[in-house]
Amino acid sequence: MTLKIKVCGITNKKELEKIQKLDVDYMGFINVERSKRYISIEKLEDLQKSLNDKDKSVLVIEPENPYEAISKANMTKIRHLQLHSLTCPDVRYILWASQYYCNIKSLDITKVVGLVSNEKISPQKQKEIEHNALFASNILFDYKKDGLTGGTGSKIPLKTVIKACEIVKNKHSNTNVTLSGGLDYDYLSEIKDNLHNFDCIDINSGVEDSPGHKNIKKIKEIVKLIKE
Numbered sequence: 001m002t003l004k005i006k007v008c009g010i011t012n013k014k015e016l017e018k019i020q021k022l023d024v025d026y027m028g029f030i031n032v033e034r035s036k037r038y039i040s041i042e043k044l045e046d047l048q049k050s051l052n053d054k055d056k057s058v059l060v061i062e063p064e065n066p067y068e069a070i071s072k073a074n075m076t077k078i079r080h081l082q083l084h085s086l087t088c089p090d091v092r093y094i095l096w097a098s099q100y101y102c103n104i105k106s107l108d109i110t111k112v113v114g115l116v117s118n119e120k121i122s123p124q125k126q127k128e129i130e131h132n133a134l135f136a137s138n139i140l141f142d143y144k145k146d147g148l149t150g151g152t153g154s155k156i157p158l159k160t161v162i163k164a165c166e167i168v169k170n171k172h173s174n175t176n177v178t179l180s181g182g183l184d185y186d187y188l189s190e191i192k193d194n195l196h197n198f199d200c201i202d203i204n205s206g207v208e209d210s211p212g213h214k215n216i217k218k219i220k221e222i223v224k225l226i227k228e
C-alpha cells in the first residue's frame with residue numbers, strides 16, 4: 001500500500017486550492033483555539049466550499065467532551081475527526097451516538113497518542129496504545145510536550161515510534177498508523193527506508209513559511225519524495 005500524505009493546518013483558500021491539485025490524500029483544518037493555525041467553524045465551512053473532494057477533509061479538534069466532537073462533526077459534515085483529547089470510552093461513545101442520534105454513518109476517528117523523547121514505552125503507555133488501536137481507525141503518533149500534542153515541530157525518536165506502531169499492528173492489524181511531529185523534507189529523506197512501517201505521514205509546521213502559511217514548493221518536494 002502506498003504511504004498516504006496529510007497536509008495539516010490549512011488556513012486559507014489560496015493555499016487550499018494549490019494543495020488540492022497535488023497528490024495529497026488528506027487535508028487538515030485545525031479548530032483548536034490554542035493553535036496558531038486555528039480556524040473557526042464558520043471559516044472552515046467556507047473553505048469546504050472550495051474543496052473538490054470533501055472526503056479528504058480532516059477536522060482537528062481537542063474537545064472537552066464527546067458531545068462537542070459529535071456537534072462539530074454534525075455542523076461541518078466532516079467525517080474524519082482527529083482527536084487531541086478524550087479517552088477510549090469517549091471514542092466508543094462518539095461512534096455509537098453519532099450513528100444513533102445524528103444518523104452519521106461512517107465516522108472515521110484518528111486518535112492522537114503523544115510520545116515523549118525518552119526511548120522506552122512504559123507498560124501504561126503500551127496499554128493506552130492498545131486500547132486506542134481497538135476503537136479508532138487511525139492512531140496518529142505525535143510528540144508530546146508539557147502534556148500536550150499538536151504543532152510542536154518536534155520529532156519523536158524513530159525507534160520509539162516504530163515500536164509504538166508495532167504495538168498497534170499486533171493488537172489490531174487493520175488500524176492505520178500516522179507518523180507526525182516536526183516532519184520536513186530533510187528528515188523524511190533521512191528515514192525514507194523506515195517509512196514502510198506507517199500508513200500515512202502528517203506534515204504541518206515543517207512545510208510552512210510561518211504558522212498557518214504553507215510553502216507549496218516544500219509540499220511538492222515531499223509529494224515527489226514519497227509518491228514517485
Ligand SMILES: O=C(O)c1ccccc1N[C@@H]1O[C@H](COP(=O)(O)O)[C@@H](O)[C@H]1O
Binds near residue numbers: 034035037181203
Ligand atoms: O499545529 C498545531 O498548531 C496544532 C495545535 C493543536 C492540535 C494539533 C495541531 N496540529 C497537529 O500537530 C501535529 C504535528 O504538527 P507538527 O508537524 O509538529 O507541526 C500534526 O498532526 C497536526 O495535525
